[in-house]
Amino acid sequence: MKHSLKNALVLAGLGAGLVSAPAMAHISTKNFGTFDGASDATASISTSVPGNFGWIDGSDADWADTHRLAVYQFTLTGDADVQLSFEQAVAGGGRNGLIPGFSLYSGLPHDPLSLGGPDHDDSAGSLFLRDVDSGGAITEGSFRALHDWRITGEESLAVVAPSVFTYIGHAYDGSQDYGTGIIPGGDGLLDNVVTQSFHLAAGDYSVFVGGSDYASQSAALRSLGVNGTILVSAVPEPETYAMLLMGLGLMGVIARRRKVAEKLHG
Incomplete structure (x- = not known):
């Protein structure tokens, strides 16, 4: 049911000339900053995403294209309670209307200027990793919203190790069911904002943010603004x-x- 719905949506979009072919999706990040966990701190950054389905598309069996997501990163030098919030915004050339969802991972993509970067879904190394990790299944991209995943750039895997994203948790606005039951993690209130809290150890983290409207894959792609906020709260000493x-x-x-x-x- 899920795949038949998805195929119908994609075919409809192609017939109308509304869904573009896969792009060379290069991952670049918005950096919330580095936090020591010893004191409270907050930061906000606005950007945009193309389309309103980038995150939810990564929750199905054939994964998703990272080009449809915004990527935030942050670093903790000590344990902390972290609240992440994403909401629609007129920002980054985008308009209101985003139904946000996000996944939190430990790990960072390659620096775009480094030997291994920039990472993108259609590099030879990424295609190889997708084939290995999916067991040879057809995939639309490297992004997986509810699981660990890997991606890399143009450099040989023998030279540069891939970027690895280890899944921690996710949340999304409202509630979605594309044929296999309600996808877990929805906040149940469709109000164009989603917030979730995590207790995290020191380390590097990435947050992939995109739309949660699965059916919108058949609609014309448009840029939608997103505002991301991180609130870091100090953890009391023993x-x-x-x-x-x-x-x-x-x-x-x-x-x-x-x-x-x-x-x-x-």
Whole structure:
């Protein structure tokens, strides 16, 4: 059912001349920054994505083209609680209307100026990796919204290791079912914004953001703005937890003594 729906949508778009052929999708990122996790911090960056289906397309069996997504990155030098939020915005040459979804991964793409970069879906190395990882199945691109995945640039895999994205979690706006049941991770409220929180260890992270409207693949591609915000909250030190527990324990002792005294003098 899922593939028949998808094929019908794509064929309809091709017949109307509305769906473009796969692009040489080069991954470049918007950098939220580096955070130490010792103090609260926030950052926001706006950009745009082509089409309203880039993220949700990566949740099916034939994967998706990274060209339909925006990519954010950030680095933690210490443990932290991280809240990620993405919403429609008139930004980056795009218009309102995005139904956002995102996936969080550990790992970063190659720097576009490095020996291994820029990464894109249709490099010889990426095509080889897709063939290996999919077991020879037909794939539309390298992006997988709910799983680990790999991609690389033009350099030989014998020279440069691929970029590896290790799946952590995802969330998307509203609720979607393209024939196999409700896709998990929806917030159930279609309001053009999605927010999710994670407790993360020190490391490098990538966030792939795109649209969650699966049926819009048959519509004309248009640029849609997205505003991304990261909120990093400091994690209390173990000593702080210990002092809190001691304080709670002391309050309990005082309360018990007060009750005993009331009974004695009652």
